[in-house]
Amino acid sequence: MLHLVRHAQASFGAADYDNLSAIGHEQSRALGVALARQGIVPDAVFIGEQRRHRQTWEGIAQGLERAYEPIVVPGLNEFDFKGLLDARFAAGGAPAGLHDDRKTHFRMLRDTVLMWQCDEITNPPETFAAFSERVRAARDVMAQRDAKTCLAVSSGGAIGQMITDALGAPADQMVTLQLQTKNCAVARFVLSGDRAWLNGFNETPHIDASNESTMLTYS
Structure with missing residues (x-):
């Protein structure tokens, strides 16, 4: 079983997005505690190259009270949404607030990703085909580890693409899933060879009515 976690809340609108907020650190530790309660003990851990991925894993590890050195898999990185x-x-x-107003940013991001998927963006940081291929390759790397319980930390776009690919869904579903994915939410897959079956999506076992107002975030 692969437990694929979206990173905790990062620093939207700041000069350096790739850094967890105070709430993000709290979310990641709380998720680790919740996973421990579920009896999840990973025997392989994977992260992307981005700082928010490592910071999220470090918080989860604190909550799990277990120390692992994660395997870094570049295919788990997010696409360069700012560059795109x-x-x-x-x-x-470009509209005002493109990078620092949430409503404007995410409306423009959705439309831009759909254009990207149709090769309508000139000189993107990477093509959508290349992004899709590296996400699939990352899944294969994790499957080849042949671990009973894998845990990985990635980002919303890569997670949305992995789900879309597993379901054989139309490409435009990738960004729909991306924009729904909560910080520190868990998607679960059964992996076998080069196949993947979705077993759960957007699960937040660390959130309940007592903490939802502060712990439930999307960016």
């Missing part, structure tokens, strides 16, 4: 938005508006016309 900048490429779309390279000739001008």
Whole structure:
């Protein structure tokens, strides 16, 4: 079983997004505690290269009260959403608040990803085909480990793509899933060879009515 975790809340609108907020650190520790309650003891841990992935894993490890050195898999990295938005508006016309107003940012991101999937963005940081292939390759790396219980930390876009691929869903579902995925939410897959079956999506065992107002975030 693969337990694929979206990173905890990062620093949206800050000069350095790739760094957990105070709430993000709290979310990751709380998720580790909740996973321990569920009896989940990973025998292999994977993260992307981004700082928020490692920080999230470090918090989960604290909550699990277990220390592992994670295997870094670059295919778990998020696509460069800032670079993609900048490429779309390279000739001008970017709306105010493109990178720091949540409503504007996510509305533009959705439309931009759909354009990206249709090869309508000139000089993107990477093609959508390359992104899709590296996410699939990352899944295969984790499957080849042949561990009974894997835990991985990634980002919303990569998770959305892995789910879309597993379901054989249309490409546009990737961004729909991405924008639904909560910080520190868990997607669960059964892996076998080059096949993956989705077993759960957007699970937040660390959140209940007593802490939802502060712990439930999306960016």
